[in-house]
Amino acid sequence: MNKLLNKIFLSRITSLITFFLLLSLTACTTFNNAEKKATAILNVAAIDAVNGVRESIGVLILDGGGIAMVGNIEAGDFGGIKRDNLTIIDGSGKYLIPGLWDAHVHLSYTPGLDHETFFPLSIAHGVTSLRDTGGHLSLLAPARAAARLDPCSPDLYVSGPLLDGENRVYDGHSKSFPDLSVGLATPQQAREKVDELAAAGVDFVKAYEMLKPDVFAAIIDQASKHNLPIAAHTPLSMTASQAAMTGASDMQHLRNLELSCTSDTSGLLGKRQELLKSNQAPTAGALRSDIHKQQRASAIADQNDVACNELINTLHENNVYQTPTLTIARFMTRRLYAERYWQDTFKLVPPAIGEGWLARATKLSESQPDQAAMAFDAWVISMVSRLQSSNVPIMAGTDAPIGYLTPGASLHQELMLLVDAGLTPMQALQAATLTPAEFFGLANQQGSIDAGMKADLVLLNANPLEDIRNTQSIEAVIKNGHYLNQKELLRLRSLPATLDTRN
Numbered sequence: 001m002n003k004l005l006n007k008i009f010l011s012r013i014t015s016l017i018t019f020f021l022l023l024s025l026t027a028c029t030t031f032n033n034a035e036k037k038a039t040a041i042l043n044v045a046a047i048d049a050v051n052g053v054r055e056s057i058g059v060l061i062l063d064g065g066g067i068a069m070v071g072n073i074e075a076g077d078f079g080g081i082k083r084d085n086l087t088i089i090d091g092s093g094k095y096l097i098p099g100l101w102d103a104h105v106h107l108s109y110t111p112g113l114d115h116e117t118f119f120p121l122s123i124a125h126g127v128t129s130l131r132d133t134g135g136h137l138s139l140l141a142p143a144r145a146a147a148r149l150d151p152c153s154p155d156l157y158v159s160g161p162l163l164d165g166e167n168r169v170y171d172g173h174s175k176s177f178p179d180l181s182v183g184l185a186t187p188q189q190a191r192e193k194v195d196e197l198a199a200a201g202v203d204f205v206k207a208y209e210m211l212k213p214d215v216f217a218a219i220i221d222q223a224s225k226h227n228l229p230i231a232a233h234t235p236l237s238m239t240a241s242q243a244a245m246t247g248a249s250d251m252q253h254l255r256n257l258e259l260s261c262t263s264d265t266s267g268l269l270g271k272r273q274e275l276l277k278s279n280q281a282p283t284a285g286a287l288r289s290d291i292h293k294q295q296r297a298s299a300i301a302d303q304n305d306v307a308c309n310e311l312i313n314t315l316h317e318n319n320v321y322q323t324p325t326l327t328i329a330r331f332m333t334r335r336l337y338a339e340r341y342w343q344d345t346f347k348l349v350p351p352a353i354g355e356g357w358l359a360r361a362t363k364l365s366e367s368q369p370d371q372a373a374m375a376f377d378a379w380v381i382s383m384v385s386r387l388q389s390s391n392v393p394i395m396a397g398t399d400a401p402i403g404y405l406t407p408g409a410s411l412h413q414e415l416m417l418l419v420d421a422g423l424t425p426m427q428a429l430q431a432a433t434l435t436p437a438e439f440f441g442l443a444n445q446q447g448s449i450d451a452g453m454k455a456d457l458v459l460l461n462a463n464p465l466e467d468i469r470n471t472q473s474i475e476a477v478i479k480n481g482h483y484l485n486q487k488e489l490l491r492l493r494s495l496p497a498t499l500d501t502r503n
């Protein structure tokens with residue numbers, strides 16, 4: 001007994017020490033002169049989805065975390081703050097945008113690739129908010145604590161585990177399918193689980209693909225009672241239109257939308273339900289991919305514009321957000337992992353993980369993109385521009401670290417892909433700033449550059465509206481009012497590579 005207590009005590013102490021060590025590594029450093037309570041960026045071009053472009057204005061940022069003034073402040077009116085107490089940044093020729101979101105990440109997917117990697121790499125790449133779309137709260141607890149305590153960490157929004165059917169996909173049976181979920185067989189179980197998650201303080205819930213319609217409906221109903229939005233994979237047992245009308249707030253990967261865009265939706269759905277019932281596959285993951293293999297190609301080959309427009313109208317009327325995650329959707333076709341410049345980003349993650357990624361990516365690069373994946377890719381791309389032109393809200397998310405997606409850097413790939421798919425650079429920025437803030441009902445606090453807003457900002461050296469790749473030319477990141485300069489960003493960028501995750 002004593003031995004056990006000793007062990008628990010030691011492990012507590014060790015985790016406390018690790019925690020404070022980590023905090024001292026990632027926390028805001030001394031760049032911000034303690035006596036200077038604010039930063040003023042003068043003559044900068046401010047760009048956001050609410051105000052458009054404002055050339056050569058001043059933005060006063062408080063160290064306390066908020067934007068105090070936006071406008072003509074170079075005349076010397078710094079809201080009562082003495083000029084000596086300000087860090088003045090010359091913003092001439094520079095561009096200020098709101099801090100970016102990655103609206104689809106998994107901090108507990110790869111053992112050893114957690115917030116200690118995600119947080120510094122995200123901030124170093126201008127990503128100031130993360131939405132974790134599925135993982136057990138016990139594993140996310142250190143990340144949530146660090147996000148709360150360190151003002152220079154990204155804001156972290158969590159759903160807790162994927163709420164899946166009894167036969168669940170992410171059940172831990174292999175490295176590619178770690179345990180990220182709970183299986184819910186009945187509406188009653190679903191309601192209890194949602195209550196439990198709400199009590200644990202989740203920000204939204206995530207409903208997954210193997211749910212039965214009545215269990216899915218119970219999750220949504222119970223989540224609405226707690227005012228929690230619902231990010232969903234459209235369950236295989238229903239159509240995207242049905243999921244939208246049941247109350248899903250946001251859909252991932254555009255997955256299963258193709259089923260609602262064909263001439264024979266009900267025929268395919270019937271077949272799908274049969275396959276789910278007969279359950280011939282060894283795992284839920286295999287069953288799901290069998291269903292996609294059998295149906296996706298034929299659904300895409302038999303596209304019906306009238307049916308698809310109906311679906312898009314339903315999504316619009318029900319204000320259902322879409323997180324297309326093009327970076328992962330194009331895993332088998334665009335093959336980012338096969339590019340040398342992308343493989344270079346593997347050096348940013350802990351070496352044990354980066355080396356594994358490089359080996360597997362190199363091997364995978366030898367195979368050819370498959371035809372079915374190419375057809376689905378083309379369909380997804382065409383769908384993104386249709387959704388955008390019908391004003392269905394789109395969020396930028398990547399699914400990092402799945403598919404060798406380096407945290408932080410991946411979000412810029414997603415922005416590029418959204419523009420390739422037909423969004424304007426401003427619409428792509430909106431997808432990574434204002435829209436996720438709106439999803440959480442936070443648009444009055446962030447997502448635009450206005451007085452009273454949270455000071456999460458990115459200062460760029462080149463105009464992102466001329467070329468979306470310019471979101472990568474980062475001069476500084478401002479997180480909760482803290483101005484992180486080049487030196488600090490470089491330090492954050494190089495931190496995860498020093499982590500030993502081998503044991």
Ligand SMILES: [Zn+2]
Binds near residue numbers: 104105106133399
């Ligand atoms: Zn995901």
